[in-house]
Amino acid sequence: MSPRHLLVLLAVGVVGLLFDGHALAGWADALPDGAAPVRRAAHAWEDTTERLGLAAPYDVVHRWIATVIARPF
Amino acid sequence: MLFPTFAFLVFFAVTVALLAPAERLHRARKVVLLVASYWFYAQWNWTFCFLLAGSSLVTYAAGLLIARSPRPLGRVVLVAAITAHMLVLCSYKYGDFLIGAANEGLHAAGAGTELPFLGLILPVGISFFTFHGISYVVDVWRGDVAVCRRLDDMLLYLSFFPQLIAGPIVRAAFFLPQLYAAQPARLPLAPPLLLILGGLFKKAIVANYLATELVDPVFFDPSRFSSLDLLLAAYGYAVQIYCDFSGYTDMAIGLAALLGYFFPPNFDQPYRASSFQEFWRRWHISLSFWLRDYLYKPLGGSRHGPARTILALMATMLLGGLWHGAAWKFVLWGGLHGTALVVERAIRPFTPRLLAGRVGTVLGTLVVFHVVCVAWVLFRADTMQTAVIYLQTLVQSGSLAVEQARPATVCLVALGLLLQFLPRGWENRLARWLMPAPDWALAATASVLIVGIDAMGPDGVAPFIYFQF
Numbered sequence: 001m002s003p004r005h006l007l008v009l010l011a012v013g014v015v016g017l018l019f020d021g022h023a024l025a026g027w028a029d030a031l032p033d034g035a036a037p038v039r040r041a042a043h044a045w046e047d048t049t050e051r052l053g054l055a056a057p058y059d060v061v062h063r064w065i066a067t068v069i070a071r072p073f
Numbered sequence: 074m075l076f077p078t079f080a081f082l083v084f085f086a087v088t089v090a091l092l093a094p095a096e097r098l099h100r101a102r103k104v105v106l107l108v109a110s111y112w113f114y115a116q117w118n119w120t121f122c123f124l125l126a127g128s129s130l131v132t133y134a135a136g137l138l139i140a141r142s143p144r145p146l147g148r149v150v151l152v153a154a155i156t157a158h159m160l161v162l163c164s165y166k167y168g169d170f171l172i173g174a175a176n177e178g179l180h181a182a183g184a185g186t187e188l189p190f191l192g193l194i195l196p197v198g199i200s201f202f203t204f205h206g207i208s209y210v211v212d213v214w215r216g217d218v219a220v221c222r223r224l225d226d227m228l229l230y231l232s233f234f235p236q237l238i239a240g241p242i243v244r245a246a247f248f249l250p251q252l253y254a255a256q257p258a259r260l261p262l263a264p265p266l267l268l269i270l271g272g273l274f275k276k277a278i279v280a281n282y283l284a285t286e287l288v289d290p291v292f293f294d295p296s297r298f299s300s301l302d303l304l305l306a307a308y309g310y311a312v313q314i315y316c317d318f319s320g321y322t323d324m325a326i327g328l329a330a331l332l333g334y335f336f337p338p339n340f341d342q343p344y345r346a347s348s349f350q351e352f353w354r355r356w357h358i359s360l361s362f363w364l365r366d367y368l369y370k371p372l373g374g375s376r377h378g379p380a381r382t383i384l385a386l387m388a389t390m391l392l393g394g395l396w397h398g399a400a401w402k403f404v405l406w407g408g409l410h411g412t413a414l415v416v417e418r419a420i421r422p423f424t425p426r427l428l429a430g431r432v433g434t435v436l437g438t439l440v441v442f443h444v445v446c447v448a449w450v451l452f453r454a455d456t457m458q459t460a461v462i463y464l465q466t467l468v469q470s471g472s473l474a475v476e477q478a479r480p481a482t483v484c485l486v487a488l489g490l491l492l493q494f495l496p497r498g499w500e501n502r503l504a505r506w507l508m509p510a511p512d513w514a515l516a517a518t519a520s521v522l523i524v525g526i527d528a529m530g531p532d533g534v535a536p537f538i539y540f541q542f
Contacts, residue, residue, distance in 0.1 A: 005089065006093065007512055007513070007516050008266065008512075008520075009086050009089055011516035012082065012516075012519065012520045013082070014520070015521060015523075015524055016079070016520070016523070016524055019524050020528070023078075026079060027078070027079035058528045059528075065528070065529045069286060070479070071481065073475050073479065
């Protein structure tokens with residue numbers, strides 16, 4: 001595993017944390033009962049990204065694709 | 074734990090972080106990979122880790138015994154090892170199927186008694202690690218691979234997490250030398266990233282939307298739909314299963330490459346095949362070649378006359394069908410493919426010269442694709458009755474009304490089919506074109522695309538189709 005590969009994982013993690021807080025919260029929800037603090041922190045982070053508008057691009061794309069998929073002939 | 078999830082990203086990042094300090098420590102690196110692989114497998118059911126370890130131990134011991142024993146004793150060990158692997162596989166996978174068939178026989182014979190069902194949970198990936206084990210002991214017996222002398226290498230060969238759950242089935246002669254190497258290969262960054270992104274797109278967007286928006290509703294009650302909807306759903310399933318499975322193996326190959334290990338490709342644009350033989354050289358290549366080398370050829374292959382060839386072909390395809398699951402629909406699916414291969418072989422000498430050219434290729438591609446689609450209907454339908462209703466309604470309804478298919482799903486079907494006819498090697502050319510790009514640009518692009526694909530996919534991640542096999 002070279003530093004180049006670490007860079008990719010780091011980038012994916014950072015971009016994911018910033019713009020895809022839903023994925024972090026979804027992952028935390030699936031953790032066992034003992035991980036309540038992690039769950040709280042993940043949901044707090046998800047709320048923060050929404051408040052700061054960081055989640056907006058994700059939500060816009062998600063809503064747009066749902067509209068496209070549902071459009072009938 | 075599925076590849077396209079945040080949980081897997083966390084798991085992979087932790088594994089990579091633990092591997093980084095062990096970069097130059099050959100043994101430590103393998104221990105990290107081994108622990109990570111067993112932890113990955115334990116996420117489904119930790120008790121099956123003992124089964125995986127037991128399977129590895131049997132394989133390891135059998136390899137050593139075969140290598141050290143005289144030929145006749147080695148043969149006995151080989152047969153015992155294959156029997157042990159098959160007994161485990163059959164007990165978990167086919168035990169209740171065989172008991173059910175036996176009970177039906179008892180009912181028909183008027184016996185008032187029933188055999189009790191085993192009720193075993195099928196361990197995920199059992200078919201794949203069993204096939205790895207069998208191929209290893211046979212290869213040691215044949216002298217095609219040097220015996221593995223370290224238990225940790227064997228444990229890692231059978232459990233390496235990128236290929237553990239749904240393949241590809243990587244031969245020992247291909248993978249073990251990579252494990253023995255003091256340093257893992259330094260593979261370039263662009264090809265694995267492209268594979269992972271492509272696999273993610275195929276699974277999270279194409280396969281998932283086709284499943285939820287077209288295929289699942291139509292297959293649930295095919296009698297409600299028009300011929301056109303049924304036709305599109307059959308095409309849709311052909312694209313869905315291709316994108317689902319090839320997407321998974323693309324990600325597996327890409328992840329292994331990020332860890333420094335090289336896997337051979339498992340799919341090669343299968344729906345562009347103009348013959349059934351070609352189809353099986355392009356679809357699930359690692360399983361096709363496994364069946365060829367460890368079943369078809371030992372059964373006689375094509376060396377003992379036409380009758381024996383037909384027998385070997387049919388037996389291989391029927392067992393290949395049964396490998397997919399303990400149900401008659403899979404046997405029928407394998408039988409249909411076997412029959413197609415036999416008929417193709419029989420009519421080949423009489424094929425007019427006209428069909429050998431471009432026209433023949435186009436016609437062959439159309440025929441092969443549509444027969445494969447009919448076989449997929451048998452494969453996908455929940456019961457044989459549903460499959461019969463599906464095919465009957467498709468032929469008899471004649472209605473061209475569109476209820477379930479939508480422009481987006483039709484575009485996804487078209488996209489999936491278009492992928493089959495792109496120029497050969499286009500992914501490699503794209504990867505080579507991207508190689509000079511700076512690392513930060515590749516990393517940033519990959520990050521944005523991964524989040525973008527997640528945003529474009531439906532909520533939740535459907536399990537991979539081949540996990541059940």
